[in-house]
Amino acid sequence: MDPEIKREIIMEHYQNPLHRHHVDDKSYDMVNTANSSCIDNLNIYIKYDGDVIKDIAFEGEACAISISSTSIMIENLIGKTREEALNIIDNFENMINEKEYSEDVLGNAVVYSDIYKQNSRKSCAFLPYRGLREALTKKDNGKS
Amino acid sequence: MNREDFPMLEEDIIYLDNGATSLKPKCVIDKTVEYYSKYSANAHRGDYDISYKVDQEYEGTREKVAEFLNADSEEIVFTSGATDSLNMIATGFFAPLIEAGDEILITTSEHASNVLPWFRLQNEKGAIVKYIPLDSNYHVTLDNVKKMVTPNTKIIAIAEITNVIGDVRPIKEICKFAHENNIFVVVDGAQSVPHKKVDVKDLDCDFLAFSAHKMYGPTGLGILYGKKELLENLNPINLGGGMNESFDSPSEILLKDIPTRLEAGTPNIASVIAFGSAIDYLNKIGMDKINERELYLRKYLIDKLIKIPYIDIINLEADSGIVSFNVEGIFSQDVAFYLNKYKVCVRAGNHCAKILKNATKVTNSLRVSLAFYNTESEIDTLVELLSNKDKIVKEML
Ligand SMILES: Cc1ncc(COP(=O)(O)O)c(C=O)c1O
Numbered sequence: 001m002d003p004e005i006k007r008e009i010i011m012e013h014y015q016n017p018l019h020r021h022h023v024d025d026k027s028y029d030m031v032n033t034a035n036s037s038c039i040d041n042l043n044i045y046i047k048y049d050g051d052v053i054k055d056i057a058f059e060g061e062a063c064a065i066s067i068s069s070t071s072i073m074i075e076n077l078i079g080k081t082r083e084e085a086l087n088i089i090d091n092f093e094n095m096i097n098e099k100e101y102s103e104d105v106l107g108n109a110v111v112y113s114d115i116y117k118q119n120s121r122k123s124c125a126f127l128p129y130r131g132l133r134e135a136l137t138k139k140d141n142g143k144s
Numbered sequence: 145m146n147r148e149d150f151p152m153l154e155e156d157i158i159y160l161d162n163g164a165t166s167l168k169p170k171c172v173i174d175k176t177v178e179y180y181s182k183y184s185a186n187a188h189r190g191d192y193d194i195s196y197k198v199d200q201e202y203e204g205t206r207e208k209v210a211e212f213l214n215a216d217s218e219e220i221v222f223t224s225g226a227t228d229s230l231n232m233i234a235t236g237f238f239a240p241l242i243e244a245g246d247e248i249l250i251t252t253s254e255h256a257s258n259v260l261p262w263f264r265l266q267n268e269k270g271a272i273v274k275y276i277p278l279d280s281n282y283h284v285t286l287d288n289v290k291k292m293v294t295p296n297t298k299i300i301a302i303a304e305i306t307n308v309i310g311d312v313r314p315i316k317e318i319c320k321f322a323h324e325n326n327i328f329v330v331v332d333g334a335q336s337v338p339h340k341k342v343d344v345k346d347l348d349c350d351f352l353a354f355s356a357h358k359m360y361g362p363t364g365l366g367i368l369y370g371k372k373e374l375l376e377n378l379n380p381i382n383l384g385g386g387m388n389e390s391f392d393s394p395s396e397i398l399l400k401d402i403p404t405r406l407e408a409g410t411p412n413i414a415s416v417i418a419f420g421s422a423i424d425y426l427n428k429i430g431m432d433k434i435n436e437r438e439l440y441l442r443k444y445l446i447d448k449l450i451k452i453p454y455i456d457i458i459n460l461e462a463d464s465g466i467v468s469f470n471v472e473g474i475f476s477q478d479v480a481f482y483l484n485k486y487k488v489c490v491r492a493g494n495h496c497a498k499i500l501k502n503a504t505k506v507t508n509s510l511r512v513s514l515a516f517y518n519t520e521s522e523i524d525t526l527v528e529l530l531s532n533k534d535k536i537v538k539e540m541l
Contacts, residue, residue, distance in 0.1 A: 010541055039477060039493045039508045061507060063477040064541060121481065 006111040013068035013108075018075055019057045020067075028055070029138075033131025035123050040066045044131045051081050058128070065121050069112060070128035076107040082136050089129045089136075096122050145437060146429060147517050158488045158522045163307050163335060163466055163513030165357045168422075172361060175421040179414045187413050188386055188404075202413060205420035206403070209367055212423050213352070214343040219375060221368040221403040222416055226334040227257040229353030229368035230301075232406070233330055234261035237351075237370070237378040238299060244270030246298040251276045251284055252499045253306040258332040259499065262301055276302070278503050281461045283311040289318050293325060300329045304336035308500055308511060309459045310466025312336070319348040328374075334358055337367075339438055339464060341431040350374055361422035362415035368406070375402045382408035429516070437516040438465040444520055445512065448527040455530065458509055465514030474536060476510045482540040486529055 023030075023045035034041040040062035047055040056074045073092075077085050084105075092109055094101035098116050112125045147153050149169040159167060179201070183194040190196040203217075210217040223229045242248075248262045252275050265271040277288050284302065300322050304315050319329045331349040336342055338359030344352055351374065356365040370378060380387060380399070387408040389398040399405045426434070442465050449455050454472040471479050480492035491511045494501070501507045512526070530536070 007541060011537075061475070063475045063481070065478075118481070120484075124477075 001110060001113075003114075006114075009072075009108055009111045010064070010068045013071040014064040017058075017067050017071035019055075019071070020059060021057055022059050023057050028057075029135055031131045031135040031138075033127055033134070035066075035127055040124060040127050042066065042070060042128065042131065044070070044128060044135065046132070046135050048082075051083075053077055053080055053082070053085055056132075062127065063124055065112075065115070065124035066127045069109070069125045072108045072111070073128045073132065076109060077132070086133065086136055089133045092129050093126065096125055145516055147519070149425070150517055153517060156487055158486075158525060160512045160514065160518065160522070160526065161489045161491050162515040162518075163358070163511065164491055165363070166338060166360050166515055167517070168362070169360055169425050171421045171425055172418045175418040176362060176414050179417045186410055198413060198417075201417045201420065202411075205416050205423070208420050208423040212427070213337075213369060214345045215369055216372065218402055219344075219369055219372050221370070221375070221406045222411055223353075223366040223368050224364055224412065225357070225366035226332065226353045226355040227366070229351075229366045230257050230330070230332060231261045232368055232378065232381060233351045233353065233370070234265060234301075236381050236406075237374065238328075239265060239269060240379060242269050242271045242298060245296055246271045247294060247296045248273050248299045248301060249276050249289070249292055249297060250274075250301050251278060251306075252503045253278065253282060253309050253311075254301075254303055254499075255307050255332065255334065256498065257334075258301055258303060258330075262299075271298070272296075276300075278309075281311070282309045282459065282500075282503055283461070284313045284318075286314050286317045286321060290321060293321075293327065297325070297327050300327055301332070302330075303332035303334065304342070305339070305464045305466070307335050307466065307513075308468050308509070310335070310462035310464035310468070310513075311459070312340075312463045315347050315349060319350075323348065335464065335466070339431075340435045344369055356415060356419045356422065359422060360425060361419040362412075364412050365415035365419055372402070375406070378402075378406060380406050380408060384408040386410070434516045438514050439463060441465060441514045441516075441518055441520070441523065442467060445514070445523045445527070448523065449530070452527075452531060454533055458504055458506055467512045467514075468509045469512075470506065470509050471530065471533065471536060474533075474540065476508045478540040479510055479530075479536060482536050483526070483529060485539060486525070488526055488529065490526075 028045040028047045031044050042058050042060035042062055045057045058070050088105050091101040091105055095113055096115050103110055115121050115125045150167045152167040183197040185195040185198050187198045187202045190199045206217045206220050209220045242265055248271055262273050266273050276292050279285055305312050322329045328350045330351045333352045333354040337354040350371055352369040354367050357363040387400055387405045389400050391397040456470045458468040476492035480490055483490055494508050
């Protein structure tokens with residue numbers, strides 16, 4: 001992808017992030033994800049419908065990379081099964097660590113494929129995925 | 145000034161994070177190497193020549209630090225850092241003394257290391273931590289201290305200079321008032337001792353804590369100053385070698401005198417010895433000259449920053465090299481990443497002052513912390529980079 005297009009997608013999701021709002025609904029699971037090395041700090045809310053992720057929202061303060069990455073991740077994960085979601089998270093992690101990954105499952109998240117060049121930004125891009133993985137692998141998340 | 149003394153300044157960077165840690169002059173680096181390559185032995189074990197030399201150098205630094213602060217050398221304890229010193233003061237001296245309902249005054253702009261040890265006394269001893277209100281510039285005034293003091297106030301624990309606001313607190317006046325009311329004063333000197341003359345007798349503070357690495361010295365070393373009669377009553381948290389005179393059974397332990405009693409185990413010998421060179425270095429330049437230079441640089445920076453309409457300076461008034469600000473509408477960390485692309489090192493975040501947001505309503509910021517070796521032209525580069533908001537947005541990713 002052309003770097004200028006990547007930039008535009010990131011900026012668009014940073015300036016107008018999708019699903020950024022508070023959730024006060026008990027049918028959602030909540031997970032906090034924060035970078036200890038910086039000040040990114042997000043709450044992510046997830047609602048399941050059986051095994052399928054029905055909705056995700058987030059709120060909090062973070063840098064442009066974290067915010068945009070969260071928005072792009074949410075866009076991609078809504079409607080996926082738990083297993084599909086975990087697979088996407090693994091692939092994203094591989095991508096930012098310069099390992100083999102499959103591009104087709106990542107959707108717009110491939111805009112971060114060069115992020116490994118900026119070490120300090122890797123954890124920003126991965127922040128929402130880390131939180132979501134924790135939420136998805138929590139053992140009592142069998143709500144519907 | 146004195147840039148040629150700092151090997152790091154030959155690197156292609158603009159280092160503006162001196163509040164986190166300072167750069168080290170060559171004499172400090174050389175002294176570390178000298179210890180490891182010429183007389184690398186343990187301290188307090190003077191049975192042979194090089195060990196005797198270690199003892200002399202080690203205790204020599206203690207004397208230099210004492211002189212630097214106008215203290216006695218028995219009043220100087222080597223610790224692992226300001227954090228260690230503050231914990232020793234809170235846990236070793238105050239925990240046995242404090243009673244439920246006793247009040248501890250701090251401020252919301254303190255560094256975590258001067259907050260959490262006091263929170264512990266609240267959680268474990270029932271003491272009550274209260275906050276001295278900050279004025280409209282986020283400064284501490286003697287009047288506000290007086291307003292908060294009650295018959296239950298036992299401790300005032302504040303930084304002389306804080307690491308985000310950079311205000312200089314009126315420690316001498318606070319100590320005078322506190323002592324008239326039987327209150328102890330603990331001073332966090334992490335950001336002040338490296339940048340201005342600190343005379344503990346003149347201030348009359350009871351305890352002072354600071355770190356060598358923020359004052360052009362090595363990492364892993366801090367200083368705990370305490371008035372002699374108080375240090376005598378500071379319980380050693382660590383027990384072990386080097387600090388005991390003799391022991392036969394749990395009921396027969398004889399400890400050494402202060403300050404050695406408070407330095408259990410093999411100390412950070414290399415750092416202590418090298419720190420002696422840092423003190424010599426600072427004395428050679430002169431703390432007043434350093435302070436004057438840093439205040440000049442601050443004014444130089446503020447005068448330029450203030451002209452940029454979308455920059456919010458948090459601490460417009462502060463007599464230190466610390467300038468905290470935000471670029472309107474851009475997350476501080478993104479600005480720091482942008483500056484990093486031009487090899488400008490500034491800090492973004494809450495700077496370990498996590499309760500300061502209650503006062504400033506700002507959760508995070510950029511911080512420039514200057515040292516005497518910074519230059520006008522470095523500041524010009526910073527200001528130039530900040531002068532084009534479109535460029536920041538374009539290049540921050
Ligand atoms: C005001 C203040 N107090 C205490 C500390 C803690 O110092 P250290 O991490 O060296 O123990 C710092 C360091 O940032 C500081 O700025």
